Amino acid sequence: MPRLITAALLGALSLTACAQAPQAPAADKPAAAKPATASTAASGSAEDRARAAIAKLNPRAKVEYVGAAPLPGFREVIAGGQLLYVSDDGRYLMQGAVLDLEAQEDLMQNSPALAEHRRKLIxxxxxxxxxxxxxxxxxxxxxxxxxxxxxxxxxxxxxxxxxxxxxxxxxxxxxxxxxxxxxxxxxxxxxxxxxxxxxxxxxxxxxxxxxxxxxxxxxxxxxxxxxxxxxxxxxxxxxxxxxxxxxxxxxxxxxxxxxxxxxxxxxxxxxxxxx
The missing domain is CATH 3.40.30.10 (Glutaredoxin)
Incomplete structure (x- = not known):
């Protein structure tokens, strides 16, 4: 089961679209993510630990943004066009819907950071x-x-x-x-x-x-x-x-x-x- 979960997360962090045939790599290679090390995971800032967590899952994934998440105890991370939440200690990762029951909204779907990331690229x-x-x-x-x-x-x-x-x-x-x-x-x-x-x-x-x-x-x-x-x-x-x-x-x-x-x-x- 852990292997299947890891495979799903690696797929989520890939830069390919569904129903798409294999293709040659782009001429401009993305910058390498910061390598995950024991010292980084155990110390450093919450941002460092978030980057290390993503690199541990997929060393080729490009982390384009890390910031405070609206959910206490988590960092908001944009990697490969996907929005993820990584706990401040770098141990837990969430992807998908995070519902604010009081505001009746999906925090991930309505992330201002993700919208701004898309707007700038477009x-x-x-x-x-x-x-x-x-x-x-x-x-x-x-x-x-x-x-x-x-x-x-x-x-x-x-x-x-x-x-x-x-x-x-x-x-x-x-x-x-x-x-x-x-x-x-x-x-x-x-x-x-x-x-x-x-x-x-x-x-x-x-x-x-x-x-x-x-x-x-x-x-x-x-x-x-x-x-x-x-x-x-x-x-x-x-x-x-x-x-x-x-x-x-x-x-x-x-x-x-x-x-x-x-x-x-x-x-x-x-x-x-x-x-």
Whole structure:
């Protein structure tokens, strides 16, 4: 049983997405995690012990953030796009849902640190490298990691007109879920290299043949960003603040989620503006 648990955690800390074929390693290798040693685990700061705990599970996992968790006695850790809680003594690790019964919310799902981590990574992708479907004066903008073959990606794209009518701009980023070097990856490069990306994406999602093209393109970069924020399937929808809104959502449900998020932000913004 311990071996199975360890395997599950190692999978959670990997940078690969589900339903994805093996691929060549990226050109830029992530920085090595701090090695776990007996002295580090027994002494040092709570942050050191959290890093050592992750390194003990997976020495290749890149720890990108360690901070105080809302749960007393734990550090909040972002590694491989995943949010984990590690006890201050480095002995216990939690992953999944942590419910605040008083506030009626999932602390992990609503982690400000994780949302900010995602927002910053997504912001590294220039606007010109995205495929954007936007109405005039959009009220909301969502980032969608998409694939041209996935059924729910196609369903979402079929409703992009309704999303625009509801005031939602959609900015697509490429996430070929079959992995780098796959035909899926090559077809998405062809879409991004098309002189009319929006038309090429729409045609590809409608099942039309993709004309082979090649050029300097952002597909691999966008795929890498998706992995680093923990995308595990497509579509993956994120708000402008980096909050994951879900996979496929009907237009009305997505608008409702965005309205709910905006309503939660309003009191915090007012409190911050108060003298």
């Amino acid at each position: 912001a590294t992708i220039p606007h010109a490298e995205r495929i954007v479907f936007a109405p005039p004066n959009a009220k909301y903008t969502v980032t969608v990691f998409t694939d041209i073959e996935c059924g729910y990606c196609r369903k979402l794209h079929g409703e992009v007109g309704e999303l625009n009518r509801l005031g939602i701009a959609v900015e697509y980023l490429a996430f070929p879920r079959m992995g780098l070097g796959s035909q899926d990856h090559k077809d998405m490069i062809s879409v991004w290299c098309s002189p009319d990306r929006k038309r090429a994406l729409t045609d590809a999602k409608a099942g039309k043949p993709v004309a082979p093209r090649d050029c300097k393109n952002p597909v691999t970069m966008e795929f890498d960003v998706g992995q680093r924020i923990g995308v595990s399937g497509t579509p993956a929808i994120y708000s402008a603040e980096g909050v994951q809104l879900g996979g496929y959502l009907p237009p009305a449900a997505l608008r409702a989620k965005l309205d709910e998020l905006a309503a939660k932000k309003a009191p915090a913004a007012a409190a911050g503006a108060a003298p």
